[in-house]
Every structure is written in C-alpha cells, then in structure tokens.
Amino acid sequence: xxxxxxxxxxxxxxxxxxxxxxxxxxxxxxxxxxxxxxxxxxxxxxxxxxxxxxxxxxxxxxxxxxxxxxxxxxxxxxxxxxxxxxxxxxxxxxxxxxxxxxxxxxxxxxxxxxxxxxxxxxxxxxxxxxxxxxxxxxxxxxxxxxxxxxxxxxxxxxxxxxxxxxxxxxxxxxxxxxxxxxxxxxxxxxxxxxxxxxxxxxxxxxxxxxxxxxxxxxxxxxxxxxxxxxxxxxxxxxxxxxxxxxxxxxxxxxxxxxxxxxxxxxxxxxxxxxxxxxxxxxxxxxxxxxxxxxxxxxxxxxxxxxxxxxxxxxxxxxxxxxxxxxxxxxxxxxxxxxxxxxxxxxxxxxxxxxxxxxxxxxxxxxxxxxxxxxxxxxxxxxxxxxxxxxxxxxxxxxxxxxxxxxxxxxxxxxxxxxxxxxxxxxxxxxxxxxxxxxxxxxxxxxxxxxxxxxxxxxxxxxxxxxxxxxxxxxxxxxxxxxxxxxxxxxxxxxxxxxxxxxxxxxxxxxxxxxxxxxxxxxxxxxxxxxxxxxxxxxxxxxxx
Numbered sequence: 001x002x003x004x005x006x007x008x009x010x011x012x013x014x015x016x017x018x019x020x021x022x023x024x025x026x027x028x029x030x031x032x033x034x035x036x037x038x039x040x041x042x043x044x045x046x047x048x049x050x051x052x053x054x055x056x057x058x059x060x061x062x063x064x065x066x067x068x069x070x071x072x073x074x075x076x077x078x079x080x081x082x083x084x085x086x087x088x089x090x091x092x093x094x095x096x097x098x099x100x101x102x103x104x105x106x107x108x109x110x111x112x113x114x115x116x117x118x119x120x121x122x123x124x125x126x127x128x129x130x131x132x133x134x135x136x137x138x139x140x141x142x143x144x145x146x147x148x149x150x151x152x153x154x155x156x157x158x159x160x161x162x163x164x165x166x167x168x169x170x171x172x173x174x175x176x177x178x179x180x181x182x183x184x185x186x187x188x189x190x191x192x193x194x195x196x197x198x199x200x201x202x203x204x205x206x207x208x209x210x211x212x213x214x215x216x217x218x219x220x221x222x223x224x225x226x227x228x229x230x231x232x233x234x235x236x237x238x239x240x241x242x243x244x245x246x247x248x249x250x251x252x253x254x255x256x257x258x259x260x261x262x263x264x265x266x267x268x269x270x271x272x273x274x275x276x277x278x279x280x281x282x283x284x285x286x287x288x289x290x291x292x293x294x295x296x297x298x299x300x301x302x303x304x305x306x307x308x309x310x311x312x313x314x315x316x317x318x319x320x321x322x323x324x325x326x327x328x329x330x331x332x333x334x335x336x337x338x339x340x341x342x343x344x345x346x347x348x349x350x351x352x353x354x355x356x357x358x359x360x361x362x363x364x365x366x367x368x369x370x371x372x373x374x375x376x377x378x379x380x381x382x383x384x385x386x387x388x389x390x391x392x393x394x395x396x397x398x399x400x401x402x403x404x405x406x407x408x409x410x411x412x413x414x415x416x417x418x419x420x421x422x423x424x425x426x427x428x429x430x431x432x433x434x435x436x437x438x439x440x441x442x443x444x445x446x447x448x449x450x451x452x453x454x455x456x457x458x459x460x461x462x463x464x465x466x467x468x469x470x471x472x473x474x475x476x477x478x479x480x481x482x483x484x485x486x487x488x489x490x491x492x493x494x495x496x497x498x499x500x501x502x503x504x505x506x507x508x509x510x511x512x513x514x515x516x517x518x519x520x521x522x523x524x525x526x527x528x529x530x531x532x533x534x535x536x537x538x539x540x541x542x543x544x
Contacts, residue, residue, distance in 0.1 A: 045307065045364055049334060049377045052309050052395050069221040071251030074167045076102060078244030079189065082233045082398055083306050085244050086191060089210075090165045091176070092130030098123060098192040102247060103304030104275050104408060105395070107203035108148065109164070109210055110155060110177035111193035118184040123192050127178055133162040136175060146177045148204055153183020159205060169214050169249060175207035189240065197225065197303070197408070202273040211249070215410045220250035223410035227303060228256045228424045229402045234360040245424075257405035257418035259429070264351040266413040267298060274300040275408055275415050279394055281349035282314070284321035291317060298392045299350065301406070301415050305397030307364075309379030314394075318346065318376060325374070328367070334378035337371040344374065348400060353430035355417055361399045375399040403427050 077086035077099065087102045091111060098111055114124040127133045136144045136159040144159035157180050161173035179193070187193070200208050208216065215223045230245040232238045246253060252261070267278050279297040282289050291297065291314040310318075319325040319336040322344055328335045338344060344362040347354035357375070364373040379395060404427065407416035420427035 045335070045373060045377075049307065049309065049379075052305050052307070052379060052397070069218055069250065070168065071221040072167045072169065072249045073253055074247045074249060076227075076229075076244040076247050078230055078232050078242040079191070080240060081235070081238045082229075082231060082402065084188075084191075085227075085229055085303055085398070086241075087166065087195065087247060089195065091125055092127070092162050093132040094129075095163070095165060096125055096129070098125065099190055101191060101194040101304055102197060103194055103302070104197040105300055105302030105304045106194065106196035107198045107200060107209045107273075108177065108196045108205050108207070109174065109193070110148065110157065110179050112182060112187065113157065113178045113180055115180050117181045119179075119182055119187065120184070121190065122187050123190055125178065125192065127160065127162075130162055132172065133160055133178075134173065135160055146205060148177065153186050155179045155183070155186065156181040164210055166210070167249065169219055171210055171213040171217070174210055174213065175205055177205060194304075198274055199272045201271045212410065214249070222251040224251055224407055225249055226252045226405065226407045227401065228253070228405055228420065229303070229398055231358070231360065231402045231425065233364075252405075252407055256421055256424040258421045259419050261405070261407055261416040261418040262351055262353050262430070263407070263409065263414040263416040266415070268413070272413050273390075274392060275302075276300055276392060277350040277396075277415055279348065279350060279396075281354060282318060283345075283347045283354055284318055285323075285345050287321065289317045289321050292393070296393055298390070299394035299396050300392040301401070301408075302395050302397050303401060303406075305395050306399070307397050308376045308399045309395045309397075310376060311380045311393045312378050315376055315378045319374065322374075326371070328373075332367065332373075334381040335367075336374045336376075337367050338374060340366060340370055340372040346376070347431070348396070350415075350417070352432065353417075354432070355400070355404055355430050356428045357400055357403050358427070361402055 074087060078084075079086050085102050086099050088097060089100055090097050100109075100111065111125045112119045112122045114126045114128075116122070116124055138144055146157055146159050148155050155177070157177045159175065160178050161175045163170060163172040164174035164176065165171075196203065196209055197211050198209065200206075200212055203209060211225055214220055226248040228245040230243060232242045232244075235242075246256065264277050266272050266276050268276065277299050278293070279291065279299045280293065282291050292311060296311065315334075315336070316327075319327070319338070322336075322338045323342060325336050325338040327333075328337055340363070343359050345356070345359070346362060347356045349355065362375045364375055367373040376399070380393065403420070404417040405420055405424065407418070409416065417430075419429050
C-alpha cells in the first residue's frame with residue numbers, strides 16, 4: 001500500500017507525464033432493493049400492471065419523478081423482491097437524508113414533508129430546518145402549489161427550490177415538490193419520495209431533473225448514468241430491503257459488464273422526454289415471433305417499473321409461442337400463465353442484438369396449481385389509446401433490466417445495454433437479432449402531462465418561509481398547479497441478501513436461478529382481487 005505522505009509527490013510526477021485533467025474516476029453508488037416477501041399474494045402484480053397502465057396513459061376503459069467532473073458509484077436498495085430500486089439523497093442546509101425511488105420513467109423530484117397528511121411512517125423533510133429553501137412564486141408573487149395525479153391517488157404540495165445532493169454531487173438550486181398531502185399508501189415503508197431520471201420535457205414541474213442539471217454543469221465525467229440491478233425475486237426468504245446493485249453517476253463501471261455496450265439512439269425528432277427505444281425483435285423459445293414495429297414499437301426503458309408491458313397483439317403473439325400458456329381473466333386479465341415446468345426463454349432486441357431474459361424473471365410464481373404467472377403483461381388492455389404520436393406502447397421495466405448492464409446517455413441521447421460480468425451475477429451473451437427493422441423516427445410530445453388548477457389544496461408548511469431575492473428567484477411557472485396523468489410510484493416489493501452493496505462479487509443470487517414457486521390460497525386471491533378491483537374503480541392505484 002502506498003503511504004499517504006507520498007501521494008502529493010506521486011501526483012506531481014503524474015502531472016509532468018500527462019496532460020492534467022483533474023477528473024477523478026466515476027462514482028459508483030450501491031443500490032438497495034426493497035423486496036416483497038415471496039409468500040405475498042401474487043395478485044400484487046395485477047396492481048403493478050394497473051399502475052404502469054395509468055403511468056403511461058393506458059387507462060382501462062373496460063374497468064372504467066461548478067464541481068470537477070466525476071464518476072461515482074452509488075449503492076441502491078432492492079425493495080420488496082425487485083419491486084422497486086431505491087437510492088438516497090440529501091435535501092436542504094443542513095442536509096436531511098431520504099430514501100427515494102430511482103425512476104427513469106419520470107422527471108420530477110418530490111419528497112413528503114413534515115405536515116404531509118396520510119404519509120404514515122414516511123420520514124419527512126422539514127423545510128423549516130433548511131436555511132437554503134426558497135419558494136418558487138408565480139407572476140403575482142404567490143406560492144406555486146402543485147398537484148401530481150397518479151392512477152392510485154395524488155400528491156399535493158409546494159413548488160420550492162433547495163440544495164439537493166447525492167454521493168458528492170450537488171445541485172443548488174434544484175426545484176422540487178414539497179408534498180403536504182398524499183393519498184394514503186402511495187409510499188411504502190421508509191421511502192420518502194421519488195427522483196425522476198428522465199428528461200426535462202417530461203417534468204410536470206417544468207424543472208431540469210437533478211441528473212440533467214449535473215450534466216449541464218459539467219459535473220459528470222461522462223454524460224451517463226448506469227445501472228446494475230440485482231435480483232432477489234427468486235430468493236426463498238428475501239428481506240424487505242436488500243443490496244440492490246449499483247447506480248453509476250457520470251460514467252460506467254467496467255467491473256460490472258463484459259464485452260461492448262450496444263448503444264441505440266433514442267427515437268425522437270424533437271427534445272427527448274422518455275428514454276425511448278424501438279423494439280426491433282422478440283424471440284420465444286429460440287424462434288422469432290411477429291410483433292409490431294416502427295411507431296407501434298416505441299419502448300420506454302423504465303427502472304421505476306417492475307415488469308414488462310406491451311401492446312395486446314404483441315403480448316398475445318409472445319405467449320402463443322409458449323407451450324401450454326393461457327390467458328387469465330378477472331382481476332388478472334391481461335396476464336398469462338404457463339406450466340410451471342416450462343422454462344420460458346424470451347429475448348428482446350432494440351437494435352442488432354437479442355438480450356435474453358432469465359427464466360427467474362419471467363416466472364413470477366404460482367397462480368394456480370401447476371401454472372405460473374408470466375412477467376410480460378398486456379399494457380394496452382381495454383385502452384382506447386392507439387399507437388403513434390410518440391406515446392410508448394411498450395414499458396420495459398426491471399424484468400428485462402435485471403438481465404443487462406444499462407447505460408442512459410444524455411449526449412448523444414441513447415440507451416446502451418451490455419452483458420453482466422460474473423461480478424454482477426453474470427448473464428447470457430446476447431445473440432444477433434433476427435432481421436431487425438431499422439429504427440424509425442417518432443415525434444415525442446414535449447410532455448404527456450396535463451395542467452390543471454387545484455382549488456382544494458391550501459398550502460400551510462411553507463407559508464412563513466421567505467421568498468427568494470429577485471436575483472435568485474427561480475423561473476416562475478405559468479399556472480398555479482399542474483396535474484400529471486401518469487408516473488405512478490412503485491408498489492412495495494423487494495428482497496435481498498444483505499450483501500455489501502459496494503461489493504458486486506458478494507451477490508447471493510445468480511441471474512440464472514429458477515424462480516421459486518409462489519403458492520397462493522384461492523380464497524386469499526379472491527379477497528385481494530376484489531380489493532384491487534375496488535381500488536382500480538375508485539382511481540386509487542399508483543405506480544412509479
């Protein structure tokens with residue numbers, strides 16, 4: 001080991017041998033996954049699916065988020081057996097620390113505050129203890145109240161700006177929503193909010209997302225955020241929170257992938273909103289299946305979604321190629337089951353390579369005697385929303401992303417996939433895509449969110465906080481409140497091995513482990529199904 005007293009001398013020698021860049025290595029952030037108990041009702045996946053449909057606007061009409069450049073690794077948490085992947089941020093001065101959902105499918109940052117109603121045990125942000133918080137005011141100097149609606153409820157709060165930091169990166173000021181009212185059950189456990197990691201055009205707050213602000217201020221060594229998402233779905237007794245992998249800010253972690261990264265450009269004619277790719281091919285049991293392409297194959301790559309959702313005809317075609325697969329009905333409508341003895345082999349391509357999905361991720365557990373639930377569901381079930389117009393028809397969530405090392409690059413805008421290294425649990429090598437179609441351009445709207453004025457919410461917590469000075473006043477938003485049509489929060493689920501999140505080699509589960517069967521009591525399924533149906537009909541289902 002080099003003695004610390006020699007470091008200044010070594011730095012001087014290095015400076016004479018190379019052009020000084022003053023750019024340290026990327027920062028790698030361990031992720032913690034919050035996992036759901038494997039014995040939990042499998043009906044929870046119906047709720048996940050409905051959350052995603054609401055998030056992307058597919059409502060079921062039949063059922064009526066100045067420093068030197070760095071790259072930093074951040075440990076993430078796997079919550080409830082791969083249901084959500086959680087990171088940690090600090091907000092305010094002095095800093096207050098919170099767990100938040102890491103969501104590449106949304107762009108807003110919000111956190112529950114001390115006066116939040118129906119927030120349960122969620123650790124709250126106390127804005128009165130921050131010396132740097134400022135209200136974002138309207139043209140008339142009034143406080144800006146925000147309403148963000150989800151399929152399962154909504155959050156109401158104050159639009160503010162404050163110092164936000166993650167693993168040594170800081171944005172000041174960063175616009176965020178300080179939530180004072182929230183639908184009961186919207187957050188789970190000790191998670192306090194959500195950090196959107198998509199583009200500014202998608203933000204209901206019209207704010208530059210945290211990661212994008214870091215890119216714009218040249219704090220990243222490379223304009224990239226990368227993920228290795230660990231798997232605990234097939235653990236027998238996963239903890240509620242497990243070591244969930246690593247998010248790398250400002251680059252990639254070469255120890256977590258092998259081979260080349262296949263980058264595919266986002267399919268946008270205008271400014272990007274979602275991390276959107278075109279699905280170019282699917283194989284089932286080693287054979288190509290026919291799925292829509294072009295504008296009917298727009299795919300949002302979303303770390304905040306647990307499963308994979310696709311259009312009705314494509315999902316039907318996929319399961320038609322699985323021996324013994326059957327469509328489910330009732331509350332599980334839109335899902336398919338297959339014989340638990342069948343090893344389902346599915347690969348997806350977004351360019352020239354087919355990326356295999358582990359059978360552990362395709363098998364969600366037992367839904368009836370001898371039959372297991374599949375990890376791909378019908379996203380557009382009962383929806384009148386058609387393809388085209390920039391709306392994604394596929395939402396590619398963690399069922400796929402656990403099987404690749406994923407890289408989200410701002411410039412040029414692209415998403416890249418690579419094979420996981422042995423240190424990250426390993427994954428099968430990709431194969432050549434079967435006659436991939438050329439990606440087509442698609443016009444992406446500046447936002448899928450609708451704006452509305454809230455008359456019922458009266459802010460209380462920030463009413464006594466000073467307004468920013470004229471020189472530092474953030475840009476005022478045109479209207480007092482905004483309403484988002486989608487971007488639900490992830491529901492509770494996750495498990496982990498308790499391994500050191502910064503030590504990829506310590507992972508306790510293999511990417512190729514078969515999923516453990518989940519036995520479900522029929523009476524329990526019926527009860528949960530009725531409860532979920534009531535939630536859907538009352539508009540109380542939320543997903544991130």
